[in-house]
Structure formats: structure tokens, C-alpha cells
Amino acid sequence: MAVISFTFLIIIFLIFLIVRLKPWLVNYFKLLKNYGPVPCPRNRLPILGNLLSLPLDPHQFSLKLDQFYEESKTTALYCLWIGTYPLVAFFHPVGLEDFFSGSKHITKSPDYLFLHPWLRTGLLTSTGAKWKNRRRIITPAFHDKELLNNFVDIYNEQSAVLVQRLASLKSEKEVNLYPYIASCALDIICEAAMGLNIGAQHDRNSQYVDAVLKLTDILLKRQRMPWLWPDLIFKILPQGRAHDRYLKIVHQFTKKVIDDRAQAFHADEIRQKRSAFLDLLLKQMHDEQLTLVDIQEEVDTFMFEGHDTTAAAINFTCFMIASHPEVQQKLHDEVDRVFGNDHDRSSTTEDLNELNYLECVIKETLRLFPSVPFIAREVQEDFTYNDYKILRGSTAVLFIYYIHRDPKHFPDPERFDPDRFLPENSHDRAAYAFVPFSAGSRNCIGQRFALLEEKAMLSSILRRFKLKTAQKRDELNLSFEIILRSEHGAFVQVEPRF
Ligand code: HEM
Structure with a gap:
């Protein structure tokens, strides 16, 4: 029984x-x-998919991706099975109009959910009507003349601190410039977004700076460790508890800054201060029915999206300049022509706009080392790509890093050649062959800000220093994280020019 x-x-x-x-x-x-018919890594297992053949180590993972890229060349499409979850990988620029044009595929993939506790549903992570409305409200901030001039002042002030710090380094030694550049970029975005000088470059031991850096680091680690993905498990592990601790510090800090600034704004005290991006949002608060929480999610978004991206780009550019003396000579000639003998005067927007060759160097570096190496979208309706059907609800991953290496648009793609971006060489290039800031309606809202910041910081360095390196490019050991990184750093020697 x-x-x-x-x-x-x-x-x-x-x-x-x-x-x-x-x-x-x-x-x-x-x-x-x-x-099933889409090429995928060998040895795919039922239920587990390709999980066992994807290395956890980010550098090993990027080497694996090189192999997948090679295998994808005949079909232009590839599929990575994360367990039962297929990631449809796009490695080539062909046919990307479907993603970038129109507003069909503007929804981010579930992978961005890790960012929600920090950024909630700010511009980067939101979708649909909320995203459209926010984009409309925020876009003018990046075209506001007064605000842009304020930003250039901030780039100048913080670049001057950076240059002083670099001048105190031993010039015969190669150093990893990343921490110097990253703290300068962090000071810039803090002041531009919140109107606050937090002195990350002066090592003022800011709890906020420390929390932002640690939080970013935890998010990057969580992204590549599947066992940390379920919230229930993550929350009880040390990483999850640290995440919540840092999150509290970051949120408390931005909330206090916004509350104080809102009070000063209503008391009309802000007029005497240099206005920041936050002030523009406060100004629009009433008309656009924004709450202080809405404003906070946008300020947090700018803090996240606006410092590591530019820092990575400037860092790789310094390395490429150091590795190409002939390019550096042309850059020195250009900055000397634009700024003359006065090595200390601040740059103006007009000066920065005149640095055309520097812009080519920045773009060529972003081509080879895009700060955001891939982006992911949730497909909103079925469509056909190279005779394959892409299903609604699938996750499409666009590998910007490989899209930039198509020999049809960039012959001998691994060669560093800034001349590719001279107007005569780039005017008829396909629209989606070069997309470091993504493209279409969901492109990077901060791209103009980023390019000017890069020019200001790099020209300040070039006006005073000569960069050298003995490190080879293949020793950079690239890591595909949310932001592209060099595993052990890019090492550069900073030698005074005068
Ligand atoms: C070299 C520097 C930068 C690069 C390469 C870069 C790249 C990108 C890319 C590829 C995206 C699309 C992300 C996606 O679809 O998931 C993006 C979006 C975004 N970026 Fe940037 N970015 C840079 C600097 C900045 C800066 C300085 C700011 C702010 C001041 C910023 C703010 C944003 C925001 C808010 C979004 C979301 C836009 C939206 O979805 O409407 N970025 N960026």
C-alpha cells in the first residue's frame, strides 16, 4: 500500500x-x-548550451570571441547559447539598419537589469514612452551654449590638475596612466552633472568616489559570473552585501546633492554658481512634471555612463599615441599651431574644434578600442537577417568591437591609421561601419561632451609631454567587460617636452 x-x-x-x-x-x-542552423560554438550541450566552453576570465573570453568572429564570417550571424537562452550575435556591419534606424528595437536586453538598482530606469535603462519623454527633456542640455561653455571650463580646470600630477611622475618610468585619467574624468562628470567638485584627483578620500568605483567593479564582475545573476543568491553573498552598502552611499550622496541644489535653486542662489546639468533638470522640473527621484535617476545615469567610457577612450588613445611616434609628431605640430607658445592658457571651444587631426586619432582609437565593446537589445518583432529568422523576444548582441574591423570598410583593419577619418577618406563610408557611440535614436547622448572632453584632456597632455611606450599592442590583453579594458593596464612614459 x-x-x-x-x-x-x-x-x-x-x-x-x-x-x-x-x-x-x-x-x-x-x-x-x-x-539550430545558425553557427554556434562546437560542443553545445542540451540545457547547458555553450556555458562550459565560455571562459569566465574576461581576457580568455575575448580571445574566444575572436575565434567566434572568425567562424561567423560566412554567415555574418552567430549564436551563443547561455544555457537555454540564445544570444544572437552580430559581428558585421551588414544589415544593421534594422537595429539602428527607426525606433523598433530600442528596448535593452534583460542583461541591463543588473544596472537597475543603481540607475533605476534612467535614460540608459528605460524604454518606450518613458525613454522617449526623458530623451526629449535631456537632449537640449547637450546643445545649451552656456552649459557647454561651462563644461569646457571644467575640462580645463581638471586637465590642469591632471597635467600637474603627471609632471610629478618620474619621467623615465612607464606607468599605468589609467587611475590618473579615470579620477580626472570622474571629477569632470561630477562637476558637470551635479555642479560639485569632489576632488577625486586630490585624493580627498571621498566615500562617494570610492563607492562609485567599487560599485562599477562589482557590476562588471557580476556580469561575467552567472552564479551571481539570481538576486536571491547575489544578495546573501559578500559581493551582494557590498553592492547594497555602496549603493546606499551613492544614492544618499546624490540625493543630498540634489536636495541641496533644489533648495538653493528655489532660493535663487544658484545664479552666482556655475550651472550644471542638474540645474537644467531642476529648471524643467515644474513644466515637465519631474520628481526629485526622476532627476536622481538621470544624475546617477550620467555618473555611471559618463566617466569610465571617456577614461577608457583617453587611456587607449595615450597608448596608441605613445606607440606611434610619427602620429605623435603630427599631433605636437597641431597643438603647437593652435595654442602657440603659451603652454598654460586654457583652451576654448574654438581651439578644440580646430584640433582636426587629434579628432582623427581619437576616432581611430575608438574604432580599434571602442569603450563600449558591445550592446544588447531585446528584439521587438520578428525579422529576417541573411535568410535567418530572428525571433521577437530574442536578445541581439551587437559586437561594436568586431563591427569596426570589417576589411570592406577598413582595409587592413588592425592597422592604426588615423587618416582613415580624414573627410576625404570617410565621407562615403557605410553609415553603420563605425558606431562607437551606437547609432540611431538610441545613440549616446553624451558623444559631443565626450569628444570635447577627450580633446581637452589629450591636448593638455600633448602640449606639455611626449609619450613613449615599449609595451606591444598584443600585450594589452583586452578584456570584454561593460567597458573595454586592458587586463594589466597600458603602460606609458610621460616625458616633459620643454
Ligand atoms: C568615449 C566616451 C563614450 C562612449 C564610447 C559612449 C558610448 C555609448 C554607447 C555605445 C551607448 C549605447 C549604449 C547601449 O545601447 O546600451 C551610450 C549611451 C549613453 N551614453 Fe554614452 N558613451 C560615452 C560617453 C558618455 C558621456 C560622457 C555621457 C554623459 C555625459 C554619456 C551618456 C550616455 C547616456 C545617458 C546613454 C543612454 C542614451 C539613451 O539610451 O538614450 N556617454 N554611450
């Missing part, structure tokens, strides 16, 4: 399991049938 009831229980349990799992299984088989 006991055996019968036990068997009966097992059967009931199995039926329950099948009923519960049925939708999931049906979906899994549908995905397998659809994406």
Missing part, C-alpha cells in the same frame, strides 16, 4: 513538473528549431 502511494506521489509530482515546465520547454524547443 505504502509503495503504491509513493509511486502515486511521484507520478503526481512529475505531472506537476511537466505542466509547470511545459511553456518553458515549448519555448526552448522553438528556439532550438529556429536558431
